[in-house]
Amino acid sequence: MSEQEIKTLDLRGEICPYPMLKTNEELDSNKDLNILEVMTDHSPALSTIPPQALKRGFEVEINEINNSEWKITLTKEIKGEKK
Amino acid sequence: MVIVDKVENKNFPIQSVIGCVLLALVFIISFFISRNNFANAAIWLAASSLGFIFQKSRFCFAASFRDLFLFGSGQNMKGVLIAIAVSSIGFVGILSWILPNPLPGEFPSAAHVLPVGISTIVAGTLFGIGMVIAGGCVSGTIYRIAEGYIASMVTMVGIFIGAILLIISWDFWWDVFISKEPKIFLPSTFSIGFGFSLVITLLLLLLVYFIVLYIETKSGITNFVFSKNNEVETKGFYQKIIEIINKLFVKNWSTNTGGLALGFVAIIYFLFHSPPGVTGEIMKQSINISESLNFTNGPLKGISSLSGCLGGSIDQGIISHTFVSTIGVFFGALVSALLSKEFKIRTPKEPKRYLQSISGGILMGYSATLGIGCTIGAFFSAVSSLSLSGWVFGISLALGAFIGTKIIKFIG
Numbered sequence: 162m163s164e165q166e167i168k169t170l171d172l173r174g175e176i177c178p179y180p181m182l183k184t185n186e187e188l189d190s191n192k193d194l195n196i197l198e199v200m201t202d203h204s205p206a207l208s209t210i211p212p213q214a215l216k217r218g219f220e221v222e223i224n225e226i227n228n229s230e231w232k233i234t235l236t237k238e239i240k241g242e243k244k
Numbered sequence: 245m246v247i248v249d250k251v252e253n254k255n256f257p258i259q260s261v262i263g264c265v266l267l268a269l270v271f272i273i274s275f276f277i278s279r280n281n282f283a284n285a286a287i288w289l290a291a292s293s294l295g296f297i298f299q300k301s302r303f304c305f306a307a308s309f310r311d312l313f314l315f316g317s318g319q320n321m322k323g324v325l326i327a328i329a330v331s332s333i334g335f336v337g338i339l340s341w342i343l344p345n346p347l348p349g350e351f352p353s354a355a356h357v358l359p360v361g362i363s364t365i366v367a368g369t370l371f372g373i374g375m376v377i378a379g380g381c382v383s384g385t386i387y388r389i390a391e392g393y394i395a396s397m398v399t400m401v402g403i404f405i406g407a408i409l410l411i412i413s414w415d416f417w418w419d420v421f422i423s424k425e426p427k428i429f430l431p432s433t434f435s436i437g438f439g440f441s442l443v444i445t446l447l448l449l450l451l452v453y454f455i456v457l458y459i460e461t462k463s464g465i466t467n468f469v470f471s472k473n474n475e476v477e478t479k480g481f482y483q484k485i486i487e488i489i490n491k492l493f494v495k496n497w498s499t500n501t502g503g504l505a506l507g508f509v510a511i512i513y514f515l516f517h518s519p520p521g522v523t524g525e526i527m528k529q530s531i532n533i534s535e536s537l538n539f540t541n542g543p544l545k546g547i548s549s550l551s552g553c554l555g556g557s558i559d560q561g562i563i564s565h566t567f568v569s570t571i572g573v574f575f576g577a578l579v580s581a582l583l584s585k586e587f588k589i590r591t592p593k594e595p596k597r598y599l600q601s602i603s604g605g606i607l608m609g610y611s612a613t614l615g616i617g618c619t620i621g622a623f624f625s626a627v628s629s630l631s632l633s634g635w636v637f638g639i640s641l642a643l644g645a646f647i648g649t650k651i652i653k654f655i656g
Contacts (some may be wrong), residue, residue, distance in 0.1 A: 174593045176379040176388075176395055177307060178314055178652065185315070202590055204496070205302045212465050213315060228259070229588040 168193075172206075173230065174213035177187040181213055188217050188235070193232040200226075207231060264523045265580030270575060277563060284568050286516040291572025293509050294520060298573070299580035301502025305619035306375035306384055309645035314653075316463020318456035323499030323506075324624070325449050325456075329506025331519075331628040332445050338514050339431070339630065340438045351429035354518035355629040356551055358616050360636050363417060367615030367622070370635040371608050372644015375619070377651060378402070378604025382521045382618040385605070386570070387577035392589045395601045397398030402605020407530035409606070410613040411540055417614060418545045428632035441630045448635070470641045493583045510628065517565060518551070519629055521621030522573050524566030530613070550616055596655065 170187060172180045181200045187197060191243050197219070199210065210233055211221045220236040270292050278285030297303065301323065308320035335355075342352040351357045359363070375381040378399045380388055385403065389398035410417070426433075429563045430441035479487065497505075513520040581587045592598065612618040615637055617625070623641060626634025 174591055175306070175591075176393065176592070176597075178310060178379070181315065182653075202588060204586060205304065205307065208302070208305075208319065208499075209311070209315070209317065212317060218465055229284075229586050 166193050167180055167196040168194060169200065171200045175200045175201070176203050177205055178209075181209045184210050184233075184235075185213050185217075188214065188219065195237045197235040199235065200230070201233065202230045204229065204231075207233070210235075216232070257585070259585045259587055260584045262309075263579055266575070266579045266582065270579065277568065279577075280563070283516045284563065284565055287565060288522070288568040288572045289515060290509050290512045290516070291522075291569050292576030293490035294506065294522075294580070295387055295390065295573035295576025295578070296580040297497075297502050297509065297575040297576075298383060299391065299506045299586075300584070301497040301499050301504040301505070303499060303506065304384050305381045305623070305641075306379065306645070309372060309642050310376045310649055312456065312459055312642075313646050313649045316459050316465055317466045318460045320499055321456050322453070323503035325453050326500055326503035327506040327510070328624060328627050329446060329449050329625070331510035332442060332449075332630070334507070334511030335437050335514060335519070335628045336442045336630070338511070344540075346429070346434060348430035348432055348435055349429075350432050351427070351631075352550060354514070355429070355631065356519045356521070356617065356621060356625040356634070357427045357429045357629055357631040358551065358622060358626055358633040358637075359422050360428050360631075360633040361421060363421040363425060363614055364622075364633050364636045365640045367611040368640025369644040369647070370611035371615065372606045372641040372646075373648045373651065374406075374607025374644075375612060375641075376604070376645050376648025377600050378608065379600075382526070382608055382612060383573060383620055385608075386522060386573050387581075390574050390587075391581045392587050394589065394591045395597055398598055399605035399608075400602040402602040402607075403526060403609035403612070404533070404612070405532055405602075406606035406609025407527055408534050408539065408609075410610045411530055411534045411544065414540070414544050414613075422550075423546055429632040430632065433632075438630075445627065445630060453569035492578075494585075496584065501531065506624075510625065518624035519621075520569070521617050521625060522570055523618045523621060525564075525570035526609070527613055528564070528566050530609070600652075600655065 167212055168187070168191070170183060174182070180199070182202050184197070184199050188194065199206075200208075207223055214221050214235045218238050220238055221223040222236070224232045224234070245617065270289070274285045274288050277288050303323060304320055305324065308324045311317040311319070312321060339352055339355060342354075343350065375384070376384065380396065380399070382403060385396045385399045389400060407564070411419050430444065431438045436444075531540070531544065578587075606616065612622070615622040617623075619641065622637045623634055626637060628634070
């Protein structure tokens, strides 16, 4: 695996279904990606992005960085270390 | 694993304070409405609850159809199915109480039994496309306006334009299609009675539920649980009370809880007046605008023979049934958003989103007027009213949503 690749997607202002659509596209197209940070202010994304990310083998951490602004950190699970 | 971490905000909770004031205002307004019309006051409270439920559980009819096709996720559709199951059980009680032994073809006039035919299929399909392009149906647009979404305000303008366009072409639709289409009420049209109609409705809902489960399994979606970063602690009595208040008024609900609550509120609607709908006031105002611009004159043809969100349910005066139904949803959603501190002015960055919002809105306004209701009035309330039109509208919504997902993927 290549070294840690971190990318940030700023999807603030986007509404359904684009936050999840663009996150999925990013996860699917960039195979070397280890950490993807998604910024969103669309609350439905908090319940739709996690299942999609888990399906693709990413762990999810959601942090509220401001009122109605969240940073969703998706981290690739390393094989063998899966809980 | 999903970890959620909520940062404590140290700023003065201005949103919570305004939220509490508006919550009190909901009850004060209902008191004043009740002095003139008790039923309207009840509907005002029910509509406010509806808006509150929608915002709290992020209930979204558009997502319920779209996400099945787009992500293989049935989360929202399950909430919708629960809502319809609960309300149809309650509705059967009310329907059989109003009209215990309906003659063949007869049905309670307040029930959302709408003409079923080509107009239903066209309306459902166009609405399905519109809601996916705009990113929310009519009720979704109303509660997103309350959350501060500029795009949804643009969608609302589109809905009015669409409604006016249909009002101008109403005579064509009425003469060629709607007037010739039958209103099929399952219990009486096929003389199968209330009990059997309910069983058929519930079995069909179960069938849809299995289809949803199948789609989810095929897409390999994982169920997940939220784990929080705080430790288990022993709580005192007051802490427990505060926790309950937080759960009800501040934190988000699951879509299943939302569906359950929606089903019960729909029954309350019907007990006091008629099944829920949110587009009535939009249609009434669109007719008024059309008349003042001389696009139409006099009432629409055949309108008095129709129930649903148009026609029979439109009454005069400002604080009418339709007014409390539509504005109540907005008000309830606003209270909910403020209490959750989720109110925020959100502007799309890409110009093409405005174009999407307005064109999705026009499609929805046009089709909601043609279908005599939106996802609530012509789908949810119609299926629960044991009307065949609800199922046809629902299947057409699915078709439209499928086409819609192709379009939004293309737009990108």
